[in-house]
Amino acid sequence: MPPTLASLVHHSALKLTVRAGEERLDSAVRWAHVSELADPVPYMEGGELLLITALKLDAEDPAAMRRYVKRLDGAGVVGLGFAVGVNYEDIPQALVDAARGEGFPLLEVPRRTPFIAISKAVSAAIAADQYRAVTAGFAAQRELTKQALNDGPEGLLGALAGQVAGWAALYDASGAVVAAAPEWAGRRAARLVADVERLRERPAPASAVVGGGDQQGGGDEDRVELHSLGTGRRPRAALAVGTAAALGTAERYALHSAIALLTLTTERSRSLHAAEQRIGAAVLRMLLAGEPQHARTVAGDLYGGLLDAPFRVIVAEVASASAARAHAEGHARVAAEKAEKQERPGAATGAAAVSASGGDPLTGLADVVEAAAARSGEAVLVVPDGERLVLLAVDGGAATGACTQYAAALDRARLTQREQGAGGEDDELVVGLSAPAGPIAAATAYKQAEQALSVARRRGRALVEHEEVAAGSVVPLLADDAVRAFADGLLRALRDHDATGRGDLVASLRAWLSRHGQWDAAAADLGVHRHTLRYRMRRVEEILGRSLDDPDVRMELWLALKATNAGGEQA
Numbered sequence: 401m402p403p404t405l406a407s408l409v410h411h412s413a414l415k416l417t418v419r420a421g422e423e424r425l426d427s428a429v430r431w432a433h434v435s436e437l438a439d440p441v442p443y444m445e446g447g448e449l450l451l452i453t454a455l456k457l458d459a460e461d462p463a464a465m466r467r468y469v470k471r472l473d474g475a476g477v478v479g480l481g482f483a484v485g486v487n488y489e490d491i492p493q494a495l496v497d498a499a500r501g502e503g504f505p506l507l508e509v510p511r512r513t514p515f516i517a518i519s520k521a522v523s524a525a526i527a528a529d530q531y532r533a534v535t536a537g538f539a540a541q542r543e544l545t546k547q548a549l550n551d552g553p554e555g556l557l558g559a560l561a562g563q564v565a566g567w568a569a570l571y572d573a574s575g576a577v578v579a580a581a582p583e584w585a586g587r588r589a590a591r592l593v594a595d596v597e598r599l600r601e602r603p604a605p606a607s608a609v610v611g612g613g614d615q616q617g618g619g620d621e622d623r624v625e626l627h628s629l630g631t632g633r634r635p636r637a638a639l640a641v642g643t644a645a646a647l648g649t650a651e652r653y654a655l656h657s658a659i660a661l662l663t664l665t666t667e668r669s670r671s672l673h674a675a676e677q678r679i680g681a682a683v684l685r686m687l688l689a690g691e692p693q694h695a696r697t698v699a700g701d702l703y704g705g706l707l708d709a710p711f712r713v714i715v716a717e718v719a720s721a722s723a724a725r726a727h728a729e730g731h732a733r734v735a736a737e738k739a740e741k742q743e744r745p746g747a748a749t750g751a752a753a754v755s756a757s758g759g760d761p762l763t764g765l766a767d768v769v770e771a772a773a774a775r776s777g778e779a780v781l782v783v784p785d786g787e788r789l790v791l792l793a794v795d796g797g798a799a800t801g802a803c804t805q806y807a808a809a810l811d812r813a814r815l816t817q818r819e820q821g822a823g824g825e826d827d828e829l830v831v832g833l834s835a836p837a838g839p840i841a842a843a844t845a846y847k848q849a850e851q852a853l854s855v856a857r858r859r860g861r862a863l864v865e866h867e868e869v870a871a872g873s874v875v876p877l878l879a880d881d882a883v884r885a886f887a888d889g890l891l892r893a894l895r896d897h898d899a900t901g902r903g904d905l906v907a908s909l910r911a912w913l914s915r916h917g918q919w920d921a922a923a924a925d926l927g928v929h930r931h932t933l934r935y936r937m938r939r940v941e942e943i944l945g946r947s948l949d950d951p952d953v954r955m956e957l958w959l960a961l962k963a964t965n966a967g968g969e970q971a
Contacts, residue, residue, distance in 0.1 A: 446476025537653025
């Protein structure tokens, strides 16, 4: 630790005597400075031990000394050393009384102790403290490196927490907490997710200091430093370190070493990730080409486990570049949901999360899915394909769940935006999810995902599963502008007829079709005689110029009626 007034008083060679301010002798001394100015305050920085002989001071004037001591104390000067036997044989009582009144440390310097000796003692103590800090920093670096090599990031965080006498946590690319030390620190770190999100929106390297929150159930406020990790424009991870006070020199060395080691780890992971992505692209091409055996051979241990169990094909794309704006507007809502989930013990982390992806929703989705897969130890195949992102994920696994929860959070954010009159249905991320499949049916699953993607885009939803399309009704698919235009054109002549008050042909047609052409049942529904209904159906044929005996005509008319209902109109 740096020298203090107490350590100087106890220095056997200096022979200093305390005349006032005994309770403040633990103050750290940044430097020893000699000044005979009547007002040296403009030249002080704080933390100095000021040495004087009172050559230009009216040291016997009580009022002048009170002003002098008060200004020194207010400027952050930690103490005053008065040389006796030079201008005064003893320290004037006015100065002693002023120092005692302020509780300001006043040291008597004997004539045989030159000021240079005090300056040298302070300088030597500061140098020794710096040397100890550097030595401790190098020792911490060796220990952190050892732990990183033996136990990975978890071991490094444990060593770092010990070095700084606090806690440390690591966040992944999605902003989720992946490791923390001690174990209780995970709950504290989860409360900082929103702060980490804001940090990761800034270009790397970036850092921030935040405070507040509890430690292990206590009420003491801690000081937390956040640091982004990675050398690219978009940070790959973030480190949080919480301590009771600001870090000292040795602790700062340890923190910088940890940042360097974790950055090396993330950059190495980035290179490996790029290589894995190239392998994944080759595996996907072989699966879609109907070559599952070749795909399995290339996948090896990296993706082989994924091909051994049912998987889902996920296709995602952004309809236009303006999706980045919609993505950014929903960012705060999704990040808040993620923070809430991480605070709850046992809740899934990373689901409903959007990373600081530089405004690219596809990259954000990839980060969330890969982070979820990494935490659960399952394989996931992520392949950028032009303006699309194609994923293969274990059916019912963490990656698939993260994808669906991510989309659900975006849907809720979009709904809020639309209620506020912001956002557009054509400028958003859309995702299609296939039914469970195996390697042999990969091409079919890809087509299913594309079909679900098309439906998601048409319905203005973030994600649609193929099972939902296959098991649901065809009626929602009619809610399309082109289909409604066809329906309006087909039924317009009948509506025009009804508008003149000469009959209710549209309602009669609907009742007759819904009763499969059964005259009596349809007439009863309408409350008319069956002959009246027969007459109306002949008029429908005459006006449309088409025969109701043709099943294709009946099908088109029925779909036209349903399409107008799907569009919110009354037929």
